[in-house]
Amino acid sequence: MAFSFNPFKKKKKPGAQCNICKSGMEYEEGNILTSSQIVTSNSFWDKLMVEPETISYTKAHFESSDAMATKMRHMIFNKYSEKDQAWIVCDYCVEMFDVEKEQVKEHARKWWETDKTFRPPACGKASEQMNEQEYKAVKTYAVMQAGARFLNRE
Numbered sequence: 462m463a464f465s466f467n468p469f470k471k472k473k474k475p476g477a478q479c480n481i482c483k484s485g486m487e488y489e490e491g492n493i494l495t496s497s498q499i500v501t502s503n504s505f506w507d508k509l510m511v512e513p514e515t516i517s518y519t520k521a522h523f524e525s526s527d528a529m530a531t532k533m534r535h536m537i538f539n540k541y542s543e544k545d546q547a548w549i550v551c552d553y554c555v556e557m558f559d560v561e562k563e564q565v566k567e568h569a570r571k572w573w574e575t576d577k578t579f580r581p582p583a584c585g586k587a588s589e590q591m592n593e594q595e596y597k598a599v600k601t602y603a604v605m606q607a608g609a610r611f612l613n614r615e
């Protein structure tokens with residue numbers, strides 16, 4: 462590589478932050494997933510929809526069928542499902558997803574080696590990578606149902 466010699470570059474290779482929990486990772490750690498793999502996890506949406514930034518929408522959606530809150534949940538869904546880049550996910554968060562452990566680790570190695578530019582197969586917006594029926598099903602879960610079981614519902 463022509464530009465590999467850079468006297469200003471620090472010796473320690475930069476790490477990354479888990480795209481889900483924001484925890485730090487060192488060079489070569491983590492797993493690489495695609496948006497389609499992320500959005501097909503109900504656990505991911507259950508967790509996301511009850512976080513401090515989203516819980517008020519989730520409560521309003523379930524407790525008072527607030528149309529604006531449902532719309533916000535829809536926007537949250539779009540924000541995550543339309544991520545075009547690969548997701549770097551820590552070893553803790555990866556447990557939420559139904560993926561081949563070896564494969565997502567291997568993709569992470571390639572991602573680090575290529576200076577975070579490697580794109581795994583089917584990388585890209587979930588709406589473009591999934592078939593319409595599957596995509597609709599995950600969207601319905603995320604927008605209409607996710608987080609319900611964590612609310613105090615009597």
Ligand SMILES: [Zn+2]
Pocket residue numbers: 479480481482483484550551552553554555
């Ligand atoms: Zn994480």
